[in-house]
Amino acid sequence: MKLKQLSMFVLGLFLVGMVSANGISVISSNTFTINKTYNHDTYVNLTIRNDEPFDFFNVSMEDNPYITISKIPKLATGETRNITALVKANDNIHKDIKIFGFYLASLGAQNQTHQVDITYDDGLSKCDFTIVQGDKVNWKNLEIVESKTVKLKNMDTLNYFQDLAAQASNLQFFDSPMSLPFQFIDRTGYSRQSCVLTVLSDTGYVNNPEHDASINIDINVEFPQTSVELLTLNDKYSMRFYDTREDIFSVRNTGNEIAKNVNLEGDWFVFSTNNFDLEPGQSKNVGYTIDPKIYDSNETNKNYTKTLSITGNFESITRDFNVYIEYAEFVDDENASRESKLEQFCSLFPEMCEEPAPIIKYIDDGEREFNVSYTDNQVKALYDLFYDNLDAQAIKDKQLTEFTDAIDGKLLSIQNATLNSNSDIGNIKTQIDTSNGTILFSSIIIGLIACCIVIFILLLKYRDKFRSNIWSRYG
Numbered sequence: 001m002k003l004k005q006l007s008m009f010v011l012g013l014f015l016v017g018m019v020s021a022n023g024i025s026v027i028s029s030n031t032f033t034i035n036k037t038y039n040h041d042t043y044v045n046l047t048i049r050n051d052e053p054f055d056f057f058n059v060s061m062e063d064n065p066y067i068t069i070s071k072i073p074k075l076a077t078g079e080t081r082n083i084t085a086l087v088k089a090n091d092n093i094h095k096d097i098k099i100f101g102f103y104l105a106s107l108g109a110q111n112q113t114h115q116v117d118i119t120y121d122d123g124l125s126k127c128d129f130t131i132v133q134g135d136k137v138n139w140k141n142l143e144i145v146e147s148k149t150v151k152l153k154n155m156d157t158l159n160y161f162q163d164l165a166a167q168a169s170n171l172q173f174f175d176s177p178m179s180l181p182f183q184f185i186d187r188t189g190y191s192r193q194s195c196v197l198t199v200l201s202d203t204g205y206v207n208n209p210e211h212d213a214s215i216n217i218d219i220n221v222e223f224p225q226t227s228v229e230l231l232t233l234n235d236k237y238s239m240r241f242y243d244t245r246e247d248i249f250s251v252r253n254t255g256n257e258i259a260k261n262v263n264l265e266g267d268w269f270v271f272s273t274n275n276f277d278l279e280p281g282q283s284k285n286v287g288y289t290i291d292p293k294i295y296d297s298n299e300t301n302k303n304y305t306k307t308l309s310i311t312g313n314f315e316s317i318t319r320d321f322n323v324y325i326e327y328a329e330f331v332d333d334e335n336a337s338r339e340s341k342l343e344q345f346c347s348l349f350p351e352m353c354e355e356p357a358p359i360i361k362y363i364d365d366g367e368r369e370f371n372v373s374y375t376d377n378q379v380k381a382l383y384d385l386f387y388d389n390l391d392a393q394a395i396k397d398k399q400l401t402e403f404t405d406a407i408d409g410k411l412l413s414i415q416n417a418t419l420n421s422n423s424d425i426g427n428i429k430t431q432i433d434t435s436n437g438t439i440l441f442s443s444i445i446i447g448l449i450a451c452c453i454v455i456f457i458l459l460l461k462y463r464d465k466f467r468s469n470i471w472s473r474y475g
Contacts, residue, residue, distance in 0.1 A: 023211025056101030109134040127195035140169035223313035226255030241294035253278035301327035
């Protein structure tokens with residue numbers, strides 16, 4: 001019975017460890033809309049709770065100039081605490097703020113290896129994650145295209161700590177607690193993803209970002225009223241529909257309070273600056289461009305009234321500008337081609353079709369340099385196109401190499417077969433030559449033996465006759 005109770009107790013402890021708690025949480029809504037007066041602090045109440053089976057210590061808000069709370073020495077497990085936050089922002093703010101605490105950990109070395117796979121389409125398989133001191137991270141680039149390298153950049157030091165070729169991996173050991181903000185930099189040098197790796201201490205008081213709470217604050221600041229005046233140099237213009245006019249006006253704060261977020265608006269107006277602040281007595285010169293939006297002949301040979309509006313924590317100011325658009329005849333044939341319309345337009349307004357001369361600086365060896373402006377997206381697109389072409393060429397080169405290797409293999413096989421054939425022919429020739437010699441020698445021997453036999457037979461046949469002739473002659 002005691003053994004059973006002990007088993008149930010150990011199982012209960014295990015299940016408690018397996019429960020997925022939420023760390024520090026904000027009760028009810030975690031979004032706060034706060035209205036306050038400029039230079040006057042205000043307060044907001046919120047309730048937090050410890051949902052973990054351990055205590056948090058030194059609970060506070062992350063450092064920020066907008067809202068603060070007094071540090072809570074201890075937030076016990078399961079405890080709910082009502083707290084008052086001081087709001088001191090003097091600007092309109094919409095932001096997430098973290099509430100965090102520390103807990104006593106005796107995790108011990110886990111010695112785990114965390115796998116992080118990286119692709120251009122999906123980014124990192126783990127982005128914001130937590131490990132324990134002594135753990136390892138295996139970073140792996142899953143891309144198969146050779147040019148699709150992966151670099152990981154430490155945003156604190158701005159140094160790269162991983163540089164992975166296609167299909168490459170690297171095992172990194174983290175032997176001390178740290179917070180590592182980093183970015184995934186692709187082959188074009190652009191950031192594809194921003195992440196944070198947190199390394200917890202295996203003992204002592206630690207903060208795990210996974211246990212932090214977060215509140216969203218929307219602070220709207222009401223500014224004391226002041227007064228502003230507008231001084232213009234000109235408010236009447238005569239121009240062709242495709243012309244622009246540049247001019248300047250001045251805005252001055254004539255009151256005793258700061259003028260915040262001075263906003264300028266006006267149809268056909270483009271401003272050199274906007275949404276600025278003015279201290280009491282301060283003036284600001286603002287450049288502006290009038291750019292008419294005229295698209296039809298019926299809209300020319302007319303006067304237009306365009307209103308400039310200035311708003312802020314002061315009585316709104318409006319000023320009317322009179323713009324006369326000179327007569328112009330537009331191409332109005334719906335069936336005409338784009339080229340014919342453009343040709344007719346350029347015959348009426350040749351100055352609009354003249355290409356501006358590029359800014360060119362000639363340098364040595366007949367070369368020249370010139371200025372060209374691109375957006376970030378255009379530059380990235382150019383890089384992507386460049387690398388895509390390299391990838392395509394690399395694939396073609398690989399296919400050509402494989403084809404060439406196959407041809408070389410075939411030629412080598414043919415050459416080896418030819419050499420083997422020549423060797424076989426030589427062996428056959430040698431065998432034939434050897435056979436011919438043997439036959440010739442054998443033929444000679446046989447011939448000699450045959451001659452000897454014939455001579456022996458003749459001697460036997462004519463021996464008696466030869467003897468009788470001798471005896472008759474000399475007998």
